[in-house]
Amino acid sequence: MRGWIRAGLAALTMLGAATAQPALAACEVAKVAELPITLINQRALIEAKFGDREARFIVDSGAFFSTISRASAAEFGLTISPAPSWFRMTGIGGQSMVSFGHAKDFTLAGISIPKTDFIVGGSDTGTAGLVGQNILAYADTEYDLPHSAVRLMKVAGCGKMALAYWAGAKPFSTLDLEKGDGSPWKPHIIATVLVNGVKMRALFDTGATGTLITRAAARRAGITPDSPGVTRADNSAGLGSREVASWIVPFDKIDLGGEIASHPKLRMIDDQMDVDMLIGIDFFRTHRIFVSNANHKLYMTYEGGPVFGLKPSGARTATGAKLDLTDKTADPTDAEGWSRRGAASLSKGLYAQGLADLDKAVALAPTVGRYVYLRAEAHLDNDQPLLARQDLDKAAALMPADTDVRLMRAGLRLHDGDAKGAAEDLKVADAGLAAGSDRRLVLGNLFDGVDDQPAAIANFDAWLKLHGQDPERATAYNGRCFSRALLNRELDRAMADCTTALRLRPGDPAILDSRGLVELRLGKLAAAKADYDAALKANPREAWTLYMRANLHKRMGDAAKAEEDRKAALAIDPDVAKRARTYGLES
Numbered sequence: 001m002r003g004w005i006r007a008g009l010a011a012l013t014m015l016g017a018a019t020a021q022p023a024l025a026a027c028e029v030a031k032v033a034e035l036p037i038t039l040i041n042q043r044a045l046i047e048a049k050f051g052d053r054e055a056r057f058i059v060d061s062g063a064f065f066s067t068i069s070r071a072s073a074a075e076f077g078l079t080i081s082p083a084p085s086w087f088r089m090t091g092i093g094g095q096s097m098v099s100f101g102h103a104k105d106f107t108l109a110g111i112s113i114p115k116t117d118f119i120v121g122g123s124d125t126g127t128a129g130l131v132g133q134n135i136l137a138y139a140d141t142e143y144d145l146p147h148s149a150v151r152l153m154k155v156a157g158c159g160k161m162a163l164a165y166w167a168g169a170k171p172f173s174t175l176d177l178e179k180g181d182g183s184p185w186k187p188h189i190i191a192t193v194l195v196n197g198v199k200m201r202a203l204f205d206t207g208a209t210g211t212l213i214t215r216a217a218a219r220r221a222g223i224t225p226d227s228p229g230v231t232r233a234d235n236s237a238g239l240g241s242r243e244v245a246s247w248i249v250p251f252d253k254i255d256l257g258g259e260i261a262s263h264p265k266l267r268m269i270d271d272q273m274d275v276d277m278l279i280g281i282d283f284f285r286t287h288r289i290f291v292s293n294a295n296h297k298l299y300m301t302y303e304g305g306p307v308f309g310l311k312p313s314g315a316r317t318a319t320g321a322k323l324d325l326t327d328k329t330a331d332p333t334d335a336e337g338w339s340r341r342g343a344a345s346l347s348k349g350l351y352a353q354g355l356a357d358l359d360k361a362v363a364l365a366p367t368v369g370r371y372v373y374l375r376a377e378a379h380l381d382n383d384q385p386l387l388a389r390q391d392l393d394k395a396a397a398l399m400p401a402d403t404d405v406r407l408m409r410a411g412l413r414l415h416d417g418d419a420k421g422a423a424e425d426l427k428v429a430d431a432g433l434a435a436g437s438d439r440r441l442v443l444g445n446l447f448d449g450v451d452d453q454p455a456a457i458a459n460f461d462a463w464l465k466l467h468g469q470d471p472e473r474a475t476a477y478n479g480r481c482f483s484r485a486l487l488n489r490e491l492d493r494a495m496a497d498c499t500t501a502l503r504l505r506p507g508d509p510a511i512l513d514s515r516g517l518v519e520l521r522l523g524k525l526a527a528a529k530a531d532y533d534a535a536l537k538a539n540p541r542e543a544w545t546l547y548m549r550a551n552l553h554k555r556m557g558d559a560a561k562a563e564e565d566r567k568a569a570l571a572i573d574p575d576v577a578k579r580a581r582t583y584g585l586e587s
Contacts, residue, residue: 027158029165032139035059035109035150038340039347040377042209042281044145046131049107050076055128057108059150061143061189061291062205062278063132068118071466072128073101075434080120108135121469126438130207133188143206143289145281146303147329148340155294163290164299171317173257175298177291189291190275191298194255196221200276204289204298208280211308212267213249217276223249223268233267243471243505245270254308258318259300264308282308285347286315305348332357335365339374351382369398373405385412396425403429407442414449423450430455436466444479451582453483474504474511482514485521486583494518509538513545520552528552543573547580 037059038045044059053076057066073080078101098121106116108131118129140163142151155163164172178201180187189204195213198221215225223230229250235243249268254261256279266277286305291298302315302323315323332338342357358375365371376391392409399405410425426446433439444459460480467473478501484494498515505511516531532549536542550565569576580586 027161028156029158029163030154030156032152032154033109033111035152036336036340037145037148037150038374039145039148039281039285039343040374042347043127044150044206044281044284045127046109046150048109048128049105050078050103051105057129057131058127058207059136060130060132060205060207061136061141062203062207063130064188065119065134066116066130066132067098068101068120068129069438069466070099070120071434071436071438071463073099073118073120074436074466076103076128078103078118078120083119137187137291137293140293141291143284143287143291145206145285146288146305146344148344153290155292160295160297162299163292163297164288164301165290166288167301170301171321171323172299172301173259175257175300177296177298179296187293188275189298191257193257193277193279194253195277196223196252197255198222202277202279203273203275204284204291205278206281206284208278210267210282211278211280212246212269213277214273215268215270216272218249218268220276221251223251225268230268255318257298257300259302259323260316260318260320261307262316266308282306285344305350332360335361335368335371338364339371342378343374346378346381351378354378355382367398369395369402369405372398373402373408376408380408380412385415388412389416401428401432403432403437403439406432407439407446410446414446419450422446423452426450426452426455430459435462438463438467441467441472441476441479444476444483448479448483451579453487456480456483474501474508477501477504478508478511478514481511481518485514485517488521488583491518491521495522507534507538509535509542509545512538513542513548516545516552517548520548520555525552525556529556541572543569543576544579546572547576548585551580551585 035046045056046059048055048057055072055076068076068078081100081102083098083100098119101118101120103116103118104114106113136150136152138152140153140155142149142153144151162172162174175191175193178187178190191202191204192199193202194200195217200213200217200221213221218224225232225247227249231248233246233248235245247268248265250263250265252263254264286303286307287300288303289298289300307315317323332341338357339361342354342361344354345357346354355375355378358371358378361371362368362375372391373395376388376395379385379388379391389409389412392405392412395402395405396409406425406429410422410429413419413422413425426443429439429443433443440459440463444456444463447453447456447459457480460476460483464473464476464480467476477497481494481497481501484490484497495515495518498511498518501511502508502515512531512535516528516535519525519528519531529549529552532545532552535545536549539545546565546569550562550569553559553562553565577586
């Protein structure tokens with residue numbers, strides 16, 4: 001593996017023209033390669049290819065080596081070799097067993113990197129995998145996500161001079177970085193920041209969808225789950241196979257090398273990490289950051305937008321002065337540039353600006369379906385489903401076999417009551433996806449929505465075969481349990497699936513509902529009632545669960561309660577009775 005780091009990445013130096021940048025006095029800062037980035041759904045994405053097959057990777061400065069999921073490794077035909085028994089990857093949610101994957105004819109952002117190695121394992125990310133520090137830290141690295149780029153930089157003759165070369169008169173902040181341990185692996189980007197005046201080791205991690213702090217570290221800063229203003233949040237998941245509890249927590253102040261964020265709110269997780277905090281993409285998308293691996297410094301300027309959930313005015317210097325938000329970058333000159341700038345604006349919640357940029361990208365390249373698809377995503381995020389539907393129709397015409405377009409349009413069609421149209425899209429997606437694709441979990445749930453339970457079960461089967469350590473396993477087991485229960489077949493296997501799902505997510509109302517249906521089919525009425533009661537206590541307005549409990553009350557001879565639940569269910573969803581009749585479950 002280390003041999004590839006020396007040989008294969010040398011291609012970046014040869015293929016990336018070393019273009020001199022505006023230099024500091026007596027020092028030269030040159031660009032080895034520029035990697036175009038698109039910001040979508042709190043992810044920094046980069047285009048790649050395995051041969052002629054397109055793929056997307058997440059730019060993950062927190063990954064010590066580039067990784068790919070087992071499903072993606074199988075999909076793209078990587079050669080797999082075993083890792084040593086002691087070799088593990090660790091992340092939020094625990095450890096993951098891994099292998100090594102070897103790819104030929106790999107291209108990243110248009111740069112050919114032959115004989116590329118990956119670590120194979122971990123959870124699905126919704127992409128092919130992660131681009132880690134073995135590539136990102138090949139040289140000094142500039143993370144310029146506000147302008148949709150990561151640049152590999154070469155610095156010469158600069159000594160210990162500050163390397164925020166773009167800043168001019170703009171104020172910038174500096175953090176000292178921890179040095180590596182001398183191992184062949186590239187060191188993580190770790191610096192000390194102050195949270196409520198308490199020193200914290202923070203990992204700057206573009207792969208983290210938001211900044212977070214461990215419960216133990218927050219306690220040192222005077223915050224616990226019982227502190228004023230703390231609210232419970234959804235469980236968090238990462239590389240590991242389990243989910244962890246999390247909270248949204250207010251802090252007084254965070255000091256990052258002289259840049260002050262006042263009264264930020266962060267996610268606190270009940271898990272142990274090697275560091276106290278992850279500084280996530282919510283921070284990177286509002287800052288231009290230069291990481292000097294030579295002098296172990298991080299230089300950054302604030303570029304505007306929400307910092308840790310703050311308004312743009314929230315970031316100031318240590319003296320209280322407002323940071324300069326002036327962006328002197330010239331407008332893009334091509335469709336790709338407008339598209340990436342639009343995505344960057346959308347990631348900050350600037351919908352009008354982002355959509356205007358995507359309009360320009362589509363106008364410049366009207367036959368490129370990807371830009372139309374990105375605009376459809378933006379319309380959905382901006383609560384404009386009709387405009388999203390129009391763009392998805394255009395994208396489907398331009399890219400008829402694209403599975404992402406088909407899955408998104410199927411979801412919209414299903415929401416609009418067009419089950420027939422949704423089913424057509426799902427069949428196209430089903431034919432185009434690899435057997436173990438991570439999107440088969442989405443496909444299985446959508447097939448359930450159009451009442452094609454055999455297809456749903458087949459997709460859950462395919463997904464589970466290659467996702468034995470994924471934290472979303474509970475969703476797949478529950479989906480397969482429910483589909484089998486609807487079909488009234490393999491009920492022993494359905495019960496096993498629900499039992500496994502509940503072990504992974506105790507008390508989940510959706511899983512309790514599924515197990516209740518299995519028990520109802522088996523005639524275990526008391527057990528079914530207990531599960532339906534518990535599910536409705538957690539989610540009292542779930543029409544299907546109410547209707548199934550009405551069915552149960554009827555079988556138990558309580559006509560009054562059956563009618564009460566039936567009326568409540570129909571008031572929430574008048575179509576629930578029609579679906580129940582499809583499977584012989586009238587109340």
